[in-house]
Amino acid sequence: GNSVTQMEGPVTLSEEAFLTINCTYTATGYPSLFWYVQYPGEGLQLLLKATKADDKGSNKGFEATYRKETTSFHLEKGSVQVSDSAVYFCALSTYGQNFVFGPGTRLSVLP
Amino acid sequence: DTAVSQTPKYLVTQMGNDKSIKCEQNLGHDTMYWYKQDSKKFLKIMFSYNNKELIINETVPNRFSPKSPDKAHLNLHINSLELGDSAVYFCASSPEWVSSYEQYFGPGTRLTVT
Numbered sequence: 001g002n003s004v005t006q007m008e009g010p011v012t013l014s015e016e017a018f019l020t021i022n023c024t025y026t027a028t029g030y031p032s033l034f035w036y037v038q039y040p041g042e043g044l045q046l047l048l049k050a051t052k053a054d055d056k057g058s059n060k061g062f063e064a065t066y067r068k069e070t071t072s073f074h075l076e077k078g079s080v081q082v083s084d085s086a087v088y089f090c091a092l093s094t095y096g097q098n099f100v101f102g103p104g105t106r107l108s109v110l111p
Numbered sequence: 112d113t114a115v116s117q118t119p120k121y122l123v124t125q126m127g128n129d130k131s132i133k134c135e136q137n138l139g140h141d142t143m144y145w146y147k148q149d150s151k152k153f154l155k156i157m158f159s160y161n162n163k164e165l166i167i168n169e170t171v172p173n174r175f176s177p178k179s180p181d182k183a184h185l186n187l188h189i190n191s192l193e194l195g196d197s198a199v200y201f202c203a204s205s206p207e208w209v210s211s212y213e214q215y216f217g218p219g220t221r222l223t224v225t
Contacts, residue, residue, distance in 0.1 A: 032211045038152070043115075043201055049209045057211035087152050095209055098144075098159060098167055104152040 002027045006102035008088050021075040021105045023090035031092040033073040038087045080109045114138050117202050120151040123223045131188045132220045134202030142208050143185040146201040161208045203212045
């Protein structure tokens with residue numbers, strides 16, 4: 001079945017540091033890939049998505065590129081802020097199947 | 112305007128009670144979902160409805176019964192609550208039952224069973 005693996009957290013960074021959160025997947029067919037963010041006490045919000053190989057999703061300074069050859073969708077940001085502290089979920093979906101979410105990676109950014 | 116809303120936001124109850132959580136979306140979406148998030152933030156799909164019809168029912172105790180009176184609403188009723196039911200429950204919706212559409216999440220209902 002489909003699955004998503006994310007790097008385990010928590011990840012703790014200083015403000016303005018570079019962020020990478022690794023995500024790899026296993027899927028049948030051609031999945032769409034997503035990153036969601038969950039701020040404390042809130043629901044999940046879509047951060048970015050990519051629907052085909054080599055697509056790059058970007059939003060709020062975050063980027064991720066759909067790499068079919070390595071089955072990866074790593075999340076990056078060049079300079080994190082305290083306000084980026086949240087839990088980040090990688091997810092995929094394929095036609096007719098439920099979303100599959102990774103376990104989430106908690107990010108803490110210190111001033 | 113809230114796209115996906117849930118009520119109540121917090122629910123504290125005793126073991127053995129029956130409770131309901133309501134969800135409404137005003138996005139005109141065809142598909143709605145219920146998820147359970149445990150204390151470690153792990154998300155588990157429970158049910159998926161498309162146009163009021165149940166399409167996915169994961170391995171969930173039959174004490175949990177979803178009901179969709181119309182496309183915009185998906186409620187979750189839980190009978191005989193147990194301690195292990197304590198979690199945050201999220202409702203979500205998406206335009207259609209296809210792969211490239213993202214899901215839109217509600218704010219969650221934190222259920223505490225004592």
